Every structure is written in C-alpha cells, then in structure tokens.
Amino acid sequence: MGFIWHWFTKAGSVRQDNQDYAGIAQWGDSLFAVITDGVSSRSDSGPLACALTQYLVDLVIANAHPPTSADLTFYVQEAFERLKQSCSPNASAAFLAAYFSADKLMYAIHAGDCRIGLQSDEGPITWKTEVHSLANATAPLAEESLRGHPARNQLTRSFGTRRYKVSEITTLVCEYAEGATLATDGFWAGLPVQDQHAACGRDWTGPHDNEDDVSRLVIRWNRSPQTWLEDSPGIYVKRR
Numbered sequence: 001m002g003f004i005w006h007w008f009t010k011a012g013s014v015r016q017d018n019q020d021y022a023g024i025a026q027w028g029d030s031l032f033a034v035i036t037d038g039v040s041s042r043s044d045s046g047p048l049a050c051a052l053t054q055y056l057v058d059l060v061i062a063n064a065h066p067p068t069s070a071d072l073t074f075y076v077q078e079a080f081e082r083l084k085q086s087c088s089p090n091a092s093a094a095f096l097a098a099y100f101s102a103d104k105l106m107y108a109i110h111a112g113d114c115r116i117g118l119q120s121d122e123g124p125i126t127w128k129t130e131v132h133s134l135a136n137a138t139a140p141l142a143e144e145s146l147r148g149h150p151a152r153n154q155l156t157r158s159f160g161t162r163r164y165k166v167s168e169i170t171t172l173v174c175e176y177a178e179g180a181t182l183a184t185d186g187f188w189a190g191l192p193v194q195d196q197h198a199a200c201g202r203d204w205t206g207p208h209d210n211e212d213d214v215s216r217l218v219i220r221w222n223r224s225p226q227t228w229l230e231d232s233p234g235i236y237v238k239r240r
Contacts, residue, residue: 003031003100004222007235008199009215010206012186019046019093020184020215020234023057027240032060032067034097035114035182035217039158044088051086052093052159054236055079061238067099069169072109076159076167084161092160096129096182098172100219105176111167112158115188119179119200119218124193129170131185132157147189179220186212 003026011018019038024031036053038045059075060067067075076097094112098105108116110129117125127143135141135149137156146152157165181187181200190212191199198204200218207214215234 002222004220005033006202006218007215007232008204008206009213009232009234010210012210012212012214014211015040015213017046018213018234019049020186020213021050021053021236022182022215022217022234023053023236025057025060025238027061027064029102030066031100031219032057032097033100033182033217033219034095035184035215036093036095037112037114037184037213037215039092039094039112039155042090042092044091045093048083048087048091048159048161049093049095051083052079052095055082056097057236057238061240064240066101069107069109069171072097072099072107073167073169076109077164080159080161080164087161089162092155092158094155094184095159098180098182100176100180100221102221103175105172105174105180107169107171107173109167109169111165112155113152113185113189114183116180116182117188118174118176119181119197121178122197125181125188125196125200127188128172128174130168132168143193152185152189176219176221179218182217182219184213184215186210186214187216190214
C-alpha cells in the first residue's frame, strides 16, 4: 500500500517568478503535505514560501510520528522563530499543511488563502477550509461570492517574519478515497468550478491565460505499492 500524489504548478502572467511551492513528508502509513503561496505585494515572499515549505517538511520527517494538531501549531511557530532570522521582514506567504493517515484526512493548519478540498467521482471539489481575507472577515460567503469578491486577495492572516500570527486549525477526519486537493487561490478561485475536477488529473496541462500562479497538489491512498511523483519544479519531498 502507498500514497499517490501529483503536483502541478504554472506561473501566471503578472509575476516574473512562480512563488507557489509544495512539500511532502511520507513515512509508513502517514503523510504530511504542505502548499505555500508567496504574497505578490510583499517583496521576497517567494523565497519565504520556499523556505517555509522545506522547513516544515524537514521538521515533520525528523520527528516521523503522527503529528497532533498541537504539534503542527508548534512546528509553524518554530518555523517562524527560525525563518525570521534569515528571510526578509517584508515577506509573507499563505500556506496550508495537512496530515493524512492511511484512510483519513485528519486536520489542516492554515493561514491565508490556500485551501484543501475533497474530490468526488464526477462532481466539483468540496473545499473544506475557509480563507482569511477581508472578503469573508465579518461573515461567511458562498463559494461563488467569495471567488469573485474584490477584497478576496486582501489577506487578514498569513505567515510572515515580522511578527508571529496564530494559524487556524481545521479538524476534518474525513475519508479521501477519491482524492484530496491542496490548492492556491489561482486554482480554487481562478479556475471555473466545472474545470477543477478534470484539473486534478495527471494529464492536465494548465489554463492558457492565467494571470495568477496556478498550483495544486493531489493526494490519494492506493492499495498497490506505487507512487506518482512527476519531475516537477517547486515540490520538496522527504521519505523515511
């Protein structure tokens, strides 16, 4: 038995560099996944997003035990203490990290507008986490309203190096037999809802005219001992 994952990222037309990253830590029947998105309005956010991804993966794989939600909170705080010494104080990144057991997506820790959702056979992805933005700061919004809201990109919470902000823990404990998707806002808000299911397939080549970076990481549990891992830029993988 083993996990199957597939990472896809495509740079947008409004940025010089792709600032989306993903990471995987896999041991036994457990998997930790993280996706990050550098905030384009803050300088040097891409390097911070990359460093946060790698630091969390290294920390999780060094401990190599099923992390509790309290562990994940501690790991993010430790990442802040370390990265504030080496990354720009102006940098900021949205992120989401999740822990998977052999049959359940257990919980996620997140700040900003990266999200995790569950796939069905044919229907749209069901997004399981809220975003932290001015668009929904005072009241929840329906998906379509959130996607098109003019304040959606104004984040109320993110991972930065100037001061520590507590991330949100979302307890999920749900099966993901058809797949779970970690995504940046370029994917969940930028792609038409009807296109998102097909965009989780291995043969997807991305949109043709995306302004924002578009990235997603698909996770599945497979009962045969195989792993999908394409030679794709922007993903950091450690196994134990």
